[in-house]
Amino acid sequence: MLPCIELETNPNPTAAVIWLHGLGADGNDFVPIIPELNLTGCPGIRFIFPSAPSMPVTVNGGYVMPAWYDIIGRNLMDQEDVLGIQKSAASIVELINKEANRGIAYDKIVLAGFSQGCAMALHIGLRFPHQLAGIIALSGYLPLAMMANTEKYSANAKIPIFMAHGTSDPVVTIDRAQASYALLEKMGHPVEWNEYPMEHSVNHEELVDISRFLKEVLIA
Numbered sequence: 001m002l003p004c005i006e007l008e009t010n011p012n013p014t015a016a017v018i019w020l021h022g023l024g025a026d027g028n029d030f031v032p033i034i035p036e037l038n039l040t041g042c043p044g045i046r047f048i049f050p051s052a053p054s055m056p057v058t059v060n061g062g063y064v065m066p067a068w069y070d071i072i073g074r075n076l077m078d079q080e081d082v083l084g085i086q087k088s089a090a091s092i093v094e095l096i097n098k099e100a101n102r103g104i105a106y107d108k109i110v111l112a113g114f115s116q117g118c119a120m121a122l123h124i125g126l127r128f129p130h131q132l133a134g135i136i137a138l139s140g141y142l143p144l145a146m147m148a149n150t151e152k153y154s155a156n157a158k159i160p161i162f163m164a165h166g167t168s169d170p171v172v173t174i175d176r177a178q179a180s181y182a183l184l185e186k187m188g189h190p191v192e193w194n195e196y197p198m199e200h201s202v203n204h205e206e207l208v209d210i211s212r213f214l215k216e217v218l219i220a
Contacts, residue, residue, distance in 0.1 A: 001098070002050040002091050003027065007034055010044030015108040015133070015218045016099045018048045018092065020117025022139075024065045027051040030114065033202065037211045042218055046104070050095060052088065052116075068116045069143075076141060076176060085143055089124050096128065108218060112136035112210075115172060115200065119143040122180070125159055126152040126189075134160040134217035136210060139172055139200055142180035149187055161191045162213040164206050166198035 005027045021029040027049035034047055056062040059071040069084030092111075100106055110133045113121035118140020125135040126148055142148060161184060165177040174195070184191050192213070196206050 001094055002052070004051070004095065005031055005049040007031060007047045007049075008044060009034070009039055009042065009047075013044035013046040014104065015043050015110075016046045016048060016104045017110045017112055017136075017214070018050070018095055018099070020050065020068070020092065020111070020113035020120050021052065021066070022113075022115030022117055023057065023067050023071070026066050033207060036204075036207050037214070038208075039211060039214065042215055043108075045214075045218070046099070048095060048099070050092065055084075068120050071116075076143075076172065077145070080143055082144060085120070085123060088120055089127075092120060092124055093128070096124075096132075100130075106130035106132055108133055110134045110136060110214065110217060112138070113140065114138045114202070115140050122161075122184075123148075125156055125161075127156075129153045129155055131155045132159055134162065134213065136213065137161060137163045138202065138206070139165055139169060139177070140180075141172055141176045142183060145180065145183055148183075152187070157188060158190060160213070160217050161189055162194070162210065163191055164194040164196065164209065166200060167195050168198065169200045171200040 019030050052066045052068045054064050055067050068088040070081040072079040111121040111125045118137045122142045165174050181193050
């Protein structure tokens with residue numbers, strides 16, 4: 001099981017958000033933003049922040065760092081690390097099922113991710129066999145895109161997806177994210193697209209929109 005940091009907004013939570021960090025970060029990365037989300041009115045939420053294992057990353061000269069999968073080419077889609085993505089997906093699915101075993105309904109679980117974590121959230125969310133509450137996809141893209149349409153499960157055919165990206169992102173350029181957005185729409189997924197005047201980061205306006213999205217998908 002992946003090492004995780006857990007934070008509960010109230011005792012006995014009835015919802016969960018599994019938040020996946022980006023390349024080179026760890027589970028601590030997004031813990032500080034939770035108080036900024038202003039989740040007043042939401043049910044108790046358990047936020048789970050797993051840390052990816054460390055591995056050599058080709059695009060960074062083989063430097064060992066926390067990563068959900070290897071990045072081989074700078075355009076992200078060149079020679080994708082299929083086995084690495086699938087291995088991390090299996091570890092993250094374990095976390096989803098753990099929350100279900102702790103009493104959180106699948107349809108009250110949100111997958112969130114930033115950059116590489118965004119890619120993993122989209123990859124898993126489309127393929128998960130039980131209906132989830134939603135996907136928060138920040139500053140990332142859909143990996144293994146050509147496989148997604150044939151591997152997706154009908155349970156999440158209409159899963160709400162919140163996509164957000166910085167207009168000046170030099171790491172995952174906005175056109176890459178827009179191409180993923182267009183493909184998801186073509187596949188029939190309801191996607192909310194948001195752009196912000198920033199680089200590869202998160203800003204206050206985006207957090208306000210994430211808070212709204214969480215309330216929409218978690219408050220029945």
